[in-house]
Amino acid sequence: MENYFKKYPTSDGFFGKYGGAYLPPQLIEQFQKITEAYMTISKSHHFISELRNIRKHYQGRPTPVYFASRLSELVGGSRIYLKREDLNHMGAHKLNHTMGEGLLAKYLGKKKLIAETGAGQHGVAVATAAAHFGLEAEIHMGEVDIKKEYPNVIRMKLLGAKVVPVTHGAKTLKEAVDSAFDAYLKNPEEMLFAIGSVVGPHPYPMLVRDFQRVVGIEAREQFFEMTGELPDNLVACVGGGSNAMGLFSAFLEDDSKIFGVEPAGKSFKSGEHAATLTYGKEGIIHGFNTYLLQNDKGEPAEVYSIASGLDYPGVGPEHAFLKDKGRINYVTASDKETLDAFYTLSRVEGIIPALESAHAVAYAMKLARETQYESILVNLSGRGDKDIDFIVDNYGFGDKQ
């Protein structure tokens, strides 16, 4: 893992055989331009100090690392610590990269941020960045998702974004991606495509990872200051993989064991899960090569997770690479384990986690039970306010579990 960041990705965007940029010919030049601009602008003193300022005074960074003593005592065995990304402005780690994307758009003289969104969380994070920088935001969203995730549609509109309903096909995330790409193709000079995780064609897996690295850099320093050591174990949930890469990237050259947690959902047999690295195989989705959950025809499969931020059939190419290298272990948490972690963390620590993050907490609880005297640092990627109505309507308050 030596000189890791100098070697990966390669200049054409590969992490081993994963990643790359499989694009329609009209977009190749645009993406090269974004890469070049990113490589120069984002390394400039000006850009870095402006982003730092935003993180401190607008986003509320650094977020703390917290020793969850009552949770640790309850499960027994090892100690659980939380990196509190739920305390970011807007309640999740997503602003770490959307503020970076917004600032890049500003430096490039773009007028608009364009994005797709599934559950709406990414759309809200992009709309927030656009409002902050005085840019327009155009968010493509499937009609089915608009109905399902209406509170996020309201947030986007309040933040001044234009929400474009997508009415073809299954009217969900996949169609929203196609629709946003089509709109972008018509006028790429004017807009920056703001991708929501460490996925998509080069340079996005690198760019989003780099903007998320702040999580790991802070956490490594904070943890060392608290304990005089580095964590024995790191745990984060993996949808596309941005919060996980953010935390893990700072520890790749250390001895810490690393666990990425995928949603095992209801069951493997019924196909109702989204555990891409656990059950998928190599394939191309949305312009990059990675592990992919596929149907009989080799197309991206329908996937499911109780946490809408984790239901993606692909995964960031860097995760695929680090899995094959054996540096990161990919494990799963089921809906049931996740709900248990959600209720437990709320009750014993006074922290209501996002359902995505509760997957990581669930695995950390299991790991804590199975080990002794070790430390486990969990990335608590977001807060659970967005999930409480859904949970209470469907599962109650957890006392009848």
Ligand SMILES: *Cc1c(COP(=O)(O)O)cnc(C)c1O
């Ligand atoms: C979107 C989201 C995720 C999943 O995205 P990654 O790119 O895998 O991090 C996880 N947690 C929260 C709170 C989210 O909003």
